Amino acid sequence: MIRHVERLALYAALLGLWELLFRLELWPEYLFPSPLGVLESLLTGFANKTFLVGILVSMKRILLGYGLSLVFGVAFGLMLASMKLLDEFLGAPLLGLRTLPSICWLPLGLLWFGLNERAILFVVVMGAAFSISLATADGVRNISPIYLKAASTMGARGIRKYIGVILPGALPSIVTGMKLGWSFAWRSLMAGEMLFVSLGLGHLLMMGRELNDIRQVIAVMVVIVAIGVVVDRLVLGTLEERIRERWGLENP
Template identity: 50%
Template sequence: MIWELVYKIFVDVLTIWKPYTFSSPVEVLNTLIGLIKDNTLFIAIITSLKRLVIGYVISILIGVAIGLIIVKYKYIDENLSPLILGFQTIPSVCWIPFAILWYGINENTILFVTVIGSIFSIAISTESGIKNVNPIYIKAAKTMGAGGRKLYFDVIIPAAMPQIVSGMKQGWSFAWRALMAGEMLSGTKGLGQVLMAGRDLGDISQVMAVMIVIVAFGLVFDKLLFGKIEQNVRYKCGLENKN
């Protein structure tokens, strides 16, 4: 309702905005229905989700491994942590020229950008989560005979899981952004390509329709996947009551 009211005031009444620069919700809905009917949206969603899942799984494996290595070795921690933090501040779109030069314009390019977009946030969260484990847990475990790998995998990592999961959740959002950037600039199939097609055709309704789809998927995954995982982990750690 607010969207339609803004459209009526600024486009129809005051004529400050042009219809081709700001679309009404009815026009966006019609465009969305059109994209669904010709299977354009379905194909784009399947393609993007496939890339996202593969890239995200790879970024989790590498990111968690990097975080564990940083915590394990002090020398690596002192020299690699600032570098990773610096890489995290680089926008994902900056990696696209490297990806195109290394892999060409293909699936590997988009996959690389997706992985590089989320890997550093996961590594930083893993490192931070382990470093911030309550020392009392470690001391108590040692007094009961735990040590080495048993201490690490049975006490430290489970205690750090709430922050690690939060990092994975953040990494998912970064992976989404990186994926869209890769698809928009590489011109391959996917939601990013449909978004760019709308821009090239001057169809603001299509641009806004794809943006709504991206937001919707982000909310769905946050509530149905990460929300449940985060709640379960926090409950097991005694940080939240089970509803």
């Protein structure tokens, strides 16, 4: 309880310092806005619904893209883990591709799909799917052999074995991959939206720049951070914690 209070006090102090710097008028207002100005821009943005539309458009894209990469990523990860040959051929190149910043897929997406939604979807999927499939494959390989032995003596085979034992056994690792995949997907979506796609939060950010409205720029950044943190910590973080606890794993 005390820690929450202390933390709030610290945030308040930081905001105070920001306001103080603003009052000192070291920089012109169009380069260094006040926190109140940003708050005002945030409120106007929500009041005239531009932010709401931006959030909705971006969320729709991320849900679709992230959902697709979850499906493809897990399916591909299971294949990697169960086919040794595939893993030997593709394991190393996949690790390499994961280090490619996902926005680097954009030119390819643009050439393949043109200047449209499908190009941005492609970038989001490529950004998240590699982490998810590598984590899935890793999770399957690290399932305690005793679970597999127990399952096979009880007659688990084929698809039932996958659904009943292998997927749940790999779940802690899959969720970790989902967290990583989420941060890649969210970043690449914002980058993609800034570069060309209309509407969406990334686009609002660029619009702020074009209008020379630094308060809007920072307000949109706040919204982007907020969404990223809420999904990472509250949604995926809680899920990860619950799973690790139930699976009897210590929390990282």
